[in-house]
Amino acid sequence: MDPHLLRTFVAVARCGSFSEAARELGYTQSAVSQHIAALENDLGTLLLQRRPVSPTVAGVRLLEHAGPLLLRLDAARADITRLIAAPAARITLGVSPLAMTSRLTVPLAGIRRTQPLLEVAVRVLGREAVTRELATGTLDLGLIDGMAAPNDPLHLPDIGPLTTMAVTEGPLAVALPAQHPLADRANLDLADLADARWIDAPDTAVPLAQLRTASGTNGYRPSLRYEGTDIRGLLALAAAGHGLALLPTQAIDGIPGLSPVPVCAPRLVHRTEVLHSDTSDGPLAVLATALTAATR
Known part of the structure; x- marks a missing residue:
């Protein structure tokens, strides 16, 4: 299944319009129609009703698979990019609202003191946005919260290799x-x-x-x-x-x-975890360890 065709299908289903999806993706409407026709031919079934545009039963089922599949592909690309990239001059930390705490100031001050040329940005995002943007490389490190059974890790989407560190329960x-x-x-x-x-x-x-x-x-x-x-x-x-x-x-x-x-x-219990993809001893790992220690 061609991921380019799958992305086009997701865009059309979300927009409810071939023309709107074409504008979003930067394609012509004819190209979008061809992508959908090719995907339907590959799977041997109609995925979208045309008037009005809406997913069929098979289309709804494909959408359930499409999100995780495309996210995992984006995560793979971001992971390889991080692996071959030069040392980071900037770290972006994504924090879910209930994981945000004033104790973050201590490790953030420490990393800025030891790495004075390193730029650090903090973004407060919803839980799904933190994991999604961490997977796609927009974030370098995540601090996320959620509900779990005592001593159990948070249930996270499959977004590739991650280092997960428990913070609090x-x-x-x-x-x-x-x-x-x-x-x-x-x-x-x-x-x-x-x-x-x-x-x-x-x-x-x-x-x-x-x-x-x-x-x-x-x-x-x-x-x-x-x-x-x-x-x-x-x-x-x-x-x-x-x-x-x-x-x-x-x-x-x-x-x-x-x-x-x-x-x-x-x-x-309410559980908080630190997530990151870099397992080296660089600034990301140092900050992750400091966040874990400071928020206990």
Whole structure:
């Protein structure tokens, strides 16, 4: 399967238009049509309905495979580029919102003191963006958080060889409005809240899809979707009663109008990890080790 054809298919499916995909990819519309026809001929089935443009059942299934396949190809190219590149003059660190901490200042100051000519940039991104941009070489190092069973690593997409270093594990709590009838509970079983109203905030709180998987239920339906990396905005919505959110306890403590109630079942923790692709003893590895030590 030609990856160029696959990229064209993904672009058309996402744009819902052959002409829009052509503009995005820098092709002519005729070339895009030829790419799709060639891919459909290769697979022996129709992948896109033409009017309106939308994926067929086979097209939907191919899209499920296309994202990881193309990401892995991009990761391979970025990995080889890093291997043969000259020593970095700049390091870009991607941090998911709940992995961001004031303790980052210590290792960042240390690396800048020992490497005064090294430029360091910090970008706060959603979790998926951190792993994706690390894979494609836009980021050099990632600090990412998520939900896991105690002592288990985070479940990450297959983006090629990565060095993963555990940083912290801490308790999770449900952010309940102070007036919520369960706000004074000592702890909660998540299953008791499966039918409650939730805020779907995949870049900040624990994604609701993960709650469904962990609890083995189809509950946890969103009343509101929150897109972005501003934790304060999410907490303000939860305090106002727009829905519940599962977050590390320390993120909720001291927030007016909210009561953090710890989760007792299932057994889950909030985990933070450092990710990078460079296994050498260069600045990346030094910074990764320093981040691990400083944030414990």
